[in-house]
Amino acid sequence: MRFTPRSELMVRISKLQQAMSDAGFDGIVIAQNADLFYFAGTVRQSNLYVPASGVPVLMVRKSLDRAREESNLGEIVPLSNLKEMPNVLASYGYRNLGVLGFEMDVLPVALFMRYQKILPSARLADASELIKRVKMVKSAYEINLMKEAAKINQVIFSRVRDYLREGITEIELAGKLELLSRQMGNQGYIRMRGFNQEMAFYVISGPNLAEPSYLDTPISGTGLNVSLPQGAGYRKIQVNEPVMLDYGGAFDGYIVDQTRTYCIGRLPEKMTRAYETAISIQEELKQKAVPGVLCKDLYALAVDIANQADLGNHFMGYSDAVHFVGHGVGIELDEWPVLAKRFNIPLEEGMVMAIEPKFVFPEGAVGIENTFVVRNNGLETITEFDEGIIYL
C-alpha cells in the first residue's frame, strides 16, 4: 500500500490554512471521504479538524488503528461519539471555534444539523470553495500518481483492438475492458463530488452516443436499464460507425479521464471533419491554456472554433448539450477548475484538467479527451496515446 507522505499532507494543510486566513475562517472540519484522503491520507470514519493556525487533529470513530497506520498526520485520536468533538478539540486548546467551515457542497443537511447542535458556539460556514481551490492545483507527487494511472490506461485503450469486432455488444466489450483494468489495479469505483452524480463504464456506439445524459456529461450511452441510464448498453456494434471508449481509470486514489474514438471500417466525412475540429480545439487549448488565462475564456475559444466550423449545434451534446469543455480531475472526477462559461478562475501551474471536445450527431459522436497538466508554456499531456480516430 502506498501512503501519502507526511510532507505532502503538511503542504496541503498549510495551503488550506493560508486560504482560511485569507477568507476569515478560524477552522474547518473535513468529513467527506475524498477530502479526508486528500488532507489526512486515510478515509476511515473520522473528522479532521484543521485550525487556521496550529496542528490538525484527526478524530477517528473507526478504525483508529488503521487511521494511524494509513495517515501520516501527527495527531490521530479516538472519537467514539460526535458529541465528544468539542471536548477533544478543547484538549488541544481549540476552545473558541469562531467561524468553522464545513463541506456544505457534499454534507447532507441532517448531518450538518447534528454539527450545529454539537457546536452551538461556532459560526458554521461553507468551506467547500476553499477546499476545491486547494485541491485543484496538484503537487508533483499527485501528478506522478496520475501519470502512473495513465500508463495503465494506455493498455486498456490499446487492447480495444483485441476485442472490438462487428456484432459485439457494448456491454461485452466494456466488461472485458473492465476485467483488464481490474487486473491492473483499477479500484472499481469512481468518486464524484456532485449531488446525484454517479459514474459507469462508457463503451458507447453509433446512435447511443446521441443519448441525452442525466449527468453533466456530453455523451452518456443508454446503460443497461432505466434506473442507471448511462454507459455501455446492449447495442451490437456495427461497421462504419463511431465507437467511443470514455474511461476514467482510478488507480491509487487518482483518476485520469480519457476518450478515444474507434471505428470498424470508415466514418462519414461529416464525422471525420468534426473529429478534426475536436483536434483543432484541443491543439488550440494546449497552446492557450497558460497560467493566468481565465477558464471561461478558454471555453469561449473552444465554442468559437466549433462555431467557425459550423458545428456549434453539435458541440458537447446534441439535445441537452453541456456547457463546458473541460473539468478538473484528481481524487474526484468532477474537480475544479471547469472550462465553462461563468468560471472566472485563472489557470495556475499544476492544475490538472480533462479536456474533452466532442461533437454529437443523431447517428453518433466523435471526439477526444485527454488529461493535462497546466505548465508555464501550455498544457502537458498526461494520457499519451494515438490521437487519431482508431480504425480497425
Next chain:
Amino acid sequence: MRFTPRSELMVRISKLQQAMSDAGFDGIVIAQNADLFYFAGTVRQSNLYVPASGVPVLMVRKSLDRAREESNLGEIVPLSNLKEMPNVLASYGYRNLGVLGFEMDVLPVALFMRYQKILPSARLADASELIKRVKMVKSAYEINLMKEAAKINQVIFSRVRDYLREGITEIELAGKLELLSRQMGNQGYIRMRGFNQEMAFYVISGPNLAEPSYLDTPISGTGLNVSLPQGAGYRKIQVNEPVMLDYGGAFDGYIVDQTRTYCIGRLPEKMTRAYETAISIQEELKQKAVPGVLCKDLYALAVDIANQADLGNHFMGYSDAVHFVGHGVGIELDEWPVLAKRFNIPLEEGMVMAIEPKFVFPEGAVGIENTFVVRNNGLETITEFDEGIIYL
C-alpha cells in the same frame, strides 16, 4: 427497457401521501436519484413535487423527452431553472406550500439552501423518514424484480467453482465474476444512501476478512489501495481458509445482497462451528421474523444465539464490529428496516431484508447472507442457493 408501470407509481405516491397527511406535511420535493426512480420511474435531472393530496408534478431540467418516455406519471413539465419551481407549482394550483418535505438525509446543505431561498414561504422539513418507511415495504412488482436479480446472482455464486483455485488473487477472481455479472446485465453501480458509503465488489479471503471496515459492514477486505480500502485485494487465496463472496447484484435497478463462504480444502473446527451458529441465527430469524415483531428484538435474538455459542466477541466483526445483523435492500443497499439495537420499527409483510450473520476471527471469517421477504409465516428466501460452506 423495463419502465415502472403507472399503477405501481400511483400506489407508491399514494402511500407517501397517506404518510404525509399522518405526519402533517403539505408536500414533498424529491430530488435524489434513487427516490426519483422509485416515485417517478426515471432518474433524469428533475424535482418531483408530491402534494399531500392531488397529482404529483415531475419538473425536469433535462432531458424532458427521456423523462416523458421513461416515467408513467401524468404531469411531466420542463424546469429550465430551479427558480421557476414556485411558478410551475402555482400553475397547478399548488400555491400555499406549507410544510414542505425534503430528503434531508441525502440533500447537500448548499443545495438545500438554494431551495430555502427559492421557496421563502414554505416551512422546509425533513421527509427522509417518511420516504424510507414507504420504500421499505416492497410491492409484488418489486419482489419479482428482485427474484429475477437473484436468479442471475445464483449463476455468479455457482461459477466461483470454475475460477477459485489456490494462488489466484482476490482481485483476479473478483474481476472474472464481475465480467460474468456484467454479461448478465449487472448495472455496475450499487447505490447507497448513507453519507460516505460507497460499495466495491467483495471477494475476500483468510485474514483479509478480519480487516476493519471504513463502511458500516461486518467484513470489508483490504481493497487495492488506501484510498478505497474495501473489497478484493491483491492477496493470493490459499487452501484451508475461508473465502467469502459478498455480492450485491444490481439488475433493473434492484439489488439483492448475498454472501457465501467457500474453501479449498478444509476449515478449522472453530470456523465450521461458527458457521453452524450463523446458520442457527438465520434459521431462528426465519421463523421469528413475522409481521409485528420489532427489528431490535430480532437483533437481540441474534446476539443471544452468538453469545450462547461463546461467539459474541466475533459476531459481525472482530475489532470495530457493526451493531446490526440485517438491513433493508432494494434500489439502495442500505434501506430500512435495520435489524439493530435501537431500531423500534415492527416488521410488515413485504419488507425485504438482507440478513447476514457473520463471525470474524483474526485469521478469517465465515457466515452467510440471504435476501428475504417478510411473509405472514416468516421469511421467504429470495436468494436461493446452497447454504452450506462450499468446499472445493
